[in-house]
Amino acid sequence: MAVLTSYDPSSYHKVAGGEQIEATAVGSVEILAISQLPEVVANARMAQKSWASLSLIERQQYVVKAYQQLEAVQDELASLISQEMGKDYRRATYEVGGTIQNAPYFTGEISDALTTEKLDNRTELQYRPLGVVAVISPWNYPLAMANNLLMPALMAGNSVILKPSEETPLVAELFINTLNKVLPTNVLQLAQGDKALGQALVAADINMVAFTGSMAAGKHIMANAAPGLKRLVMELGGNDPMIVMATANIDAAVRFAVASSFENAGQMCTSTERVYVDERIADEFEQKVVAMASRYQVGKWDQAQVNIGPMVNPAQHQKVLQQLQDAKAKGAQFLLGSDDYSLPFIQPTVVSGITPDMQLEREETFGPVVAISRFSDIAEAIYRANDSQYGLAAVVFGGQGAKAVAEQLEAGMVGVNQGAGAGNAPWVGAKQSGLGFHGTAAGHRQFAQVRVMSY
């Protein structure tokens, strides 16, 4: 029996003269062999038929009851999130609480969105199940990201196979096993494994892939899903810009720049990745960013006061270091921190003078780094903000004219003097940050086949 072991990110350290890396195991799960996948998919297809024959209200009752079972394991879920991916326990608790508490509301909203609409007395619009949906999820919000896509997929009458991240298999196992105390057999199944299993699942006899993860994986999935023209919803990476105008409330802009760059140790799709600040206020802005960033505490999830955890694994740690080293080599100044940190943490880092040729500006940085550049002309700031394949979120801080600047930004979610995105709006990426979206009636309907019935 092949197993997948998950490791405590805060325990990674080098041994044997710095060549070998060791870590403490949190636990392990059985891997689904690729050869077993056809059987899992066939079971999903069988189960889907009776699941789809239930009314929306009946499915909603099942799902709400299933989510109620999570209340008994919420502490365990939160501590598994912390142990497997390193975020502090307070943040892990929010993630679990949000998932459980929002279930009755979201299932109600989905139910409304998928209710048959009568266009006139001879025509109706129906929202029919697609069949079997593969949900493939990342590790950075291991519960919330799986939940966001599997709930609308189930509610639409599909059966779901969840392939969680190989970094966080135990969270997924507890989540799915708990829901399955209520859900009918095989309506929701778990496929534990790595990227290779994800690829095999996309190629299997399924009808839709609902994916959250990196842009690179998204492109692979799209190509892999093409022969079967499988339906796709893809929530991908971001390289979110922030523009700080001379008229901005500097303290508010500083608070946002630091908090958003450091959230989840910088391992968040909509974290601020690059800050373009008007040169007239740049000295004050940078000084205040450094002062605030210095107060952040780095450490293990169970230590009080910690608000930046470890990088999820040595590869991610190395990637952030590489980006910092590249910036240093190309002339960036380090206002706080350095380009040299040992496993498993990256200390709060503030870099100034980033330029378009640096990886820090071009790539998604999954670490606690505030990367700043000064501008003299707002048109230049807008150009650089948009000069990216990514288009997830973007933010502008400023007085009059800030909204006009925001209107020119190429992103799915744009915030003016606040974070981007809203609770009652779709979660959506523009350009290569996504394809389709979830949330709100329009998002829920992407998990269903529209059928026009004329009679």
Ligand code: NAD
């Ligand atoms: P990842 O793309 O490496 O992996 C995500 C999942 O996809 C994992 O389960 C992995 O096993 C699987 N996978 C990887 N390659 C695959 C392939 N070719 N075919 C099928 N499955 C494949 O991403 P990650 O490192 O787990 O997560 C971080 C990324 O996710 C970041 O880019 C982040 O911005 C993004 N993200 C986006 C959102 C959003 O809402 N837009 C939310 C969270 C995370």
